Amino acid sequence: MTKPKHIEFEPMTRLEGHAKISLDVTGGKLNKCHFHIIESPRLFERFMEGIPAEEAPQLSERICGICSVAHHLGSVKAVEAAWGVTPPKQAVKLRYLENFGEFIHSHALHQVYLALPDFLTPETPNVLAVAAKDPTLAKKGIELRMFGQNIIKAVGGRMIHPCSAIPGGMSGPLLQEERDKLAKQAPKALATARALVKLYFKLAKEDEVGLVGYYLSEPTHYFGLHNKGVHDIYEGTLRFITPEGKTLHNFQPTDYAQYIAEDAMPYTTVKYPFIKELGPDKGNYRVGPLARLNVSKKMASEEAQGYADQLFEFFGERPIHDPIAYNLARSIELLSAVEQAIPLIEDSSLQEDNYRIPVEPRAGEGVGVIEAPRGTLFHNYWTNDEGIITKVNFMIATGQNVRTIEQAVQAKARELLPDLLRPRPECLNALQRIEPLIRAYDPCISCSVHMIELVKD
Amino acid sequence: MSKANLKVKTTPPKASSKLTQRFEPRIVSFCCHYCSYGAADLAGASKMSYPTNVEIIRVPCSGRVDPLHVLRALEEGADGVMVTGCLKEQCHFVTGNIHAEKRMQQLMADLEAIGLGGRLVFELMSAGMANKWVETTSSFYDRILELGPNPLKHMKKEVKCE
Amino acid sequence: MTVRIATMGMAGCSGCHIALLDIGVKLLDILKDVELVYSYPLVDTKNPIPPNIDVALIEGSIRTEHDKEMAEAMRKQAKFVIAFGACSAHGGVNGLANVFGGIEGVEYVYTKTILMAQKLVPSEHVPQILQNDLRLSDVVKVDFIIPGCPPNPDEIASVLTALLSGETPVLSSKSICDECPLERLTEAPTKLRRTHEVPEPDKCLLSQGFLCMGPATRAGCNAECPRRGMPCTGCRGPSETVWDQGVAMLDALAAMEEDEISGFKLPRLAGTFARYTYASSKLDNLRKGVKKE
Ligand code: SF4
Ligand code: SF4
Ligand code: SF4
Ligand code: FES
Numbered sequence: 001m002t003k004p005k006h007i008e009f010e011p012m013t014r015l016e017g018h019a020k021i022s023l024d025v026t027g028g029k030l031n032k033c034h035f036h037i038i039e040s041p042r043l044f045e046r047f048m049e050g051i052p053a054e055e056a057p058q059l060s061e062r063i064c065g066i067c068s069v070a071h072h073l074g075s076v077k078a079v080e081a082a083w084g085v086t087p088p089k090q091a092v093k094l095r096y097l098e099n100f101g102e103f104i105h106s107h108a109l110h111q112v113y114l115a116l117p118d119f120l121t122p123e124t125p126n127v128l129a130v131a132a133k134d135p136t137l138a139k140k141g142i143e144l145r146m147f148g149q150n151i152i153k154a155v156g157g158r159m160i161h162p163c164s165a166i167p168g169g170m171s172g173p174l175l176q177e178e179r180d181k182l183a184k185q186a187p188k189a190l191a192t193a194r195a196l197v198k199l200y201f202k203l204a205k206e207d208e209v210g211l212v213g214y215y216l217s218e219p220t221h222y223f224g225l226h227n228k229g230v231h232d233i234y235e236g237t238l239r240f241i242t243p244e245g246k247t248l249h250n251f252q253p254t255d256y257a258q259y260i261a262e263d264a265m266p267y268t269t270v271k272y273p274f275i276k277e278l279g280p281d282k283g284n285y286r287v288g289p290l291a292r293l294n295v296s297k298k299m300a301s302e303e304a305q306g307y308a309d310q311l312f313e314f315f316g317e318r319p320i321h322d323p324i325a326y327n328l329a330r331s332i333e334l335l336s337a338v339e340q341a342i343p344l345i346e347d348s349s350l351q352e353d354n355y356r357i358p359v360e361p362r363a364g365e366g367v368g369v370i371e372a373p374r375g376t377l378f379h380n381y382w383t384n385d386e387g388i389i390t391k392v393n394f395m396i397a398t399g400q401n402v403r404t405i406e407q408a409v410q411a412k413a414r415e416l417l418p419d420l421l422r423p424r425p426e427c428l429n430a431l432q433r434i435e436p437l438i439r440a441y442d443p444c445i446s447c448s449v450h451m452i453e454l455v456k457d
Numbered sequence: 458m459s460k461a462n463l464k465v466k467t468t469p470p471k472a473s474s475k476l477t478q479r480f481e482p483r484i485v486s487f488c489c490h491y492c493s494y495g496a497a498d499l500a501g502a503s504k505m506s507y508p509t510n511v512e513i514i515r516v517p518c519s520g521r522v523d524p525l526h527v528l529r530a531l532e533e534g535a536d537g538v539m540v541t542g543c544l545k546e547q548c549h550f551v552t553g554n555i556h557a558e559k560r561m562q563q564l565m566a567d568l569e570a571i572g573l574g575g576r577l578v579f580e581l582m583s584a585g586m587a588n589k590w591v592e593t594t595s596s597f598y599d600r601i602l603e604l605g606p607n608p609l610k611h612m613k614k615e616v617k618c619e
Numbered sequence: 620m621t622v623r624i625a626t627m628g629m630a631g632c633s634g635c636h637i638a639l640l641d642i643g644v645k646l647l648d649i650l651k652d653v654e655l656v657y658s659y660p661l662v663d664t665k666n667p668i669p670p671n672i673d674v675a676l677i678e679g680s681i682r683t684e685h686d687k688e689m690a691e692a693m694r695k696q697a698k699f700v701i702a703f704g705a706c707s708a709h710g711g712v713n714g715l716a717n718v719f720g721g722i723e724g725v726e727y728v729y730t731k732t733i734l735m736a737q738k739l740v741p742s743e744h745v746p747q748i749l750q751n752d753l754r755l756s757d758v759v760k761v762d763f764i765i766p767g768c769p770p771n772p773d774e775i776a777s778v779l780t781a782l783l784s785g786e787t788p789v790l791s792s793k794s795i796c797d798e799c800p801l802e803r804l805t806e807a808p809t810k811l812r813r814t815h816e817v818p819e820p821d822k823c824l825l826s827q828g829f830l831c832m833g834p835a836t837r838a839g840c841n842a843e844c845p846r847r848g849m850p851c852t853g854c855r856g857p858s859e860t861v862w863d864q865g866v867a868m869l870d871a872l873a874a875m876e877e878d879e880i881s882g883f884k885l886p887r888l889a890g891t892f893a894r895y896t897y898a899s900s901k902l903d904n905l906r907k908g909v910k911k912e
Binding site: 042043044046047051052054055058059062063064065066068109113128131139142143145146149156157158159160161163164166167168171172356358359361387 | 630631632633634635636637638640641643644646647655682711712713715716718719768769772813814815816817820843844846847848849852854891894
């Protein structure tokens with residue numbers, strides 16, 4: 001009998017977070033395989049208790065430097081819900097624009113810097129190789145991402161961790177000069193976004209690397225925000241659909257605790273959410289670009305809708321389950337974000353003075369739901385009479401996909417086990433066949449050291 | 458760039474090995490030159506008795522006492538810190554004592570939060586109020602006796618300045 | 620000669636790394652003479668930390684044993700270590716957990732939050748959590764800091780450019796107020812105000828009674844927040860002349876108004892004036908001493 005072996009691959013690369021895979025092997029058989037998220041806990045839920053709620057948007061956004069806008073806006077929505085505030089129209093438009101900016105920056109980051117190498121330069125999968133192979137594409141990708149960041153800076157004051165959302169609205173309008181600068185960059189951004197969708201469709205159709213259909217695509221439920229059936233990333237109704245595509249629940253964000261529960265696992269620092277009614281095993285669901293496309297009936301713009309139709313046709317199912325479709329769905333969302341941002345940039349009402357109303361702190365509970373690039377995000381605050389936060393709860397986008405990621409990793413690890421047990425570098429090649437799967441979900445676990453370390457004992 | 462580290466050398470506190478050994482509180486008192494210093498002086502001159510282990514640091518005004526001074530005193534092993542100033546509206550720098558009061562109040566709350574509650578007092582008195590000086594020091598001395606030694610006494614004495 | 624650069628992330632949010640990317644197309648120029656030997660967003664490095672690193676940028680604070688080991692390993696290989704961003708330089712917002720004694724929060728987050736079906740704290744094959752949030756310089760020697768949450772891309776670019784050309788980088792020694800365009804009022808405010816109250820535009824926020832950390836904070840971001848009508852929250856840490864950002868701010872506030880300021884009594888946590896620097900504040904330093912008993 002061979003001794004049980006514990007093997008760890010750490011960390012996973014080109015993801016935004018600390019993660020590792022561990023395998024427990026006895027006699028050449030896989031006993032256990034876990035996908036561990038080993039991000040250092042930062043305990044926001046603890047230290048945000050006791051702070052004045054109006055300061056929450058600028059504190060909670062520090063959870064994530066990639067989707068800080070979603071946290072910033074989700075947080076301000078939660079405070080407004082707790083205090084019973086309806087922000088003025090202009091502020092809502094500014095927030096939409098800011099969130100589109102975030103989708104552009106974050107999706108471009110993932111599609112160009114992190115995912116593209118798997119498709120384009122699989123033998124040396126990194127963005128520098130892509131830049132060497134196609135310098136104009138790399139440069140355009142950088143510019144597209146910067147277009148998103150420039151929108152965030154113009155609306156939110158800062159590119160990362162913006163400061164302008166405040167209960168009651170925004171702290172300023174979109175200034176004319178900023179507007180003009182953005183308007184100038186817009187056509188180029190639109191062209192690049194278009195080119196990227198086309199490129200991803202082409203890569204998927206040719207599929208030289210063999211990624212389409214390669215990964216286990218176990219049907220799951222899907223979850224996301226929609227506005228009367230239309231794809232929306234700032235407000236609307238939440239929908240759960242079954243693996244067959246039927247609506248399971250359709251509910252207001254405030255009721256989320258009735259439908260969702262969470263579990264902790266001993267081996268990972270994220271919490272696992274599931275559909276309450278169905279329990280942890282059957283109630284598994286996914287969020288993010290593909291989930292949003294699956295739950296909404298229509299995209300907000302015609303061109304994006306055209307590509308969405310193509311996507312469903314290409315995979316021949318609705319909802320689509322193949323994780324690789326996340327990459328295509330993401331590029332469609334990227335195009336849609338640019339398309340929707342442009343009319344807002346041109347909207348002259350953003351230069352008016354109706355961006356903020358006075359508010360009164362009060363006791364209450366508020367839920368703020370928003371679509372972050374990686375999926376549905378919840379901020380839930382309780383405040384006392386003075387408007388001081390007494391309790392908080394977050395449900396972070398990535399956590400909702402982790403269970404599915406883990407199941408798929410287990411399946412692949414079992415298949416590739418003989419290779420994974422070989423000495424390096426062979427085992428690392430096998431690992432490279434697993435990582436794109438994880439990466440498809442663009443898990444944002446926050447910043448990872450970029451190295452695979454092999455621990456064998 | 459960060460400034461050079463400022464190392465402060467202190468003699469290590471003697472280990473209070475025997476349980477029988479009585480705890481003698483060390484109290485640091487920041488006294489305003491114009492009032493409480495005078496009060497302490499007067500108390501001494503009139504042969505009134507007050508705890509002998511109150512170490513007085515004379516400052517030009519209670520408003521000169523930075524919260525950092527208090528924190529440093531505690532870090533250096535003082536069991537209690539007093540900040541005393543002139544009566545309201547008698548501060549020679551007009552509002553020094555009011556500023557001081559606000560600072561010390563916030564600081565007291567902060568000290569409470571980190572487990573050093575009760576080791577700071579703030580009192581106002583005039584140069585003639587020797588009684589109040591005696592009263593304040595004696596009752597503070599008793600409080601510190603009750604609280605016991607400063608838990609930071611064994612801390613590594615290294616003050617980084619940045 | 621090419622310069623070998625590495626980047627690394629600890630307990631942080633990746634924002635500092637994104638700020639590095641925010642240098643934009645110019646980054647390609649900077650990277651021309653650089654070999655990125657170890658960096659998470661740009662290259663796939665497959666080995667342990669390579670030797671002979673010239674400059675290492677480390678994001679995030681030290682929260683677990685794993686963080687600590689990685690920092691030490693990086694220090695061994697790198698000639699010049701930069702604490703990159705507020706978390707690394709001063710402990711960052713994570714440091715606020717120290718207000719609650721650091722580690723207590725862990726159990727709290729996993730067992731007391733509302734959706735948790737079963738109460739369980741992760742323990743298998745996840746790194747051991749340290750008692751307190753620490754800044755990088757608490758565990759290894761740090762040669763330079765780039766402050767900010769996250770740092771300003773222009774500043775990152777100028778520091779890197781200086782290092783690449785063999786010069787010593789410098790940070791601004793001024794305070795945020797020095798670069799803030801808002802008009803100072805001569806009268807002191809009569810009342811402290813909370814951020815949800817609507818300020819008069821274009822007037823100094825502190826003079827209107829808002830808790831703007833500008834005076835105690837190091838310049839270098841071009842006063843981004845006050846320009847947007849929001850008080851500075853102090854993300855760039857203490858300015859050159861300030862020892863302890865929180866204490867300095869408390870000092871300034873207390874001196875601002877003659878009489879009792881209404882609103883000052885608001886229940887405030889110890890970290891209010893040191894949102895990004897609590898873990899490296901004198902107060903927290905004392906707390907750590909108290910808890911050790
Ligand atoms: S300093 Fe700010 S931006 Fe950088 S890792 Fe910490 S929280 Fe994120
Ligand atoms: S608004 Fe803030 S940063 Fe600007 S001058 Fe006033 S205190 Fe200084
Ligand atoms: S104004 Fe203050 S909070 Fe805003 S970026 Fe600058 S230092 Fe940071
Ligand atoms: S002069 Fe005595 S307190 Fe100011």
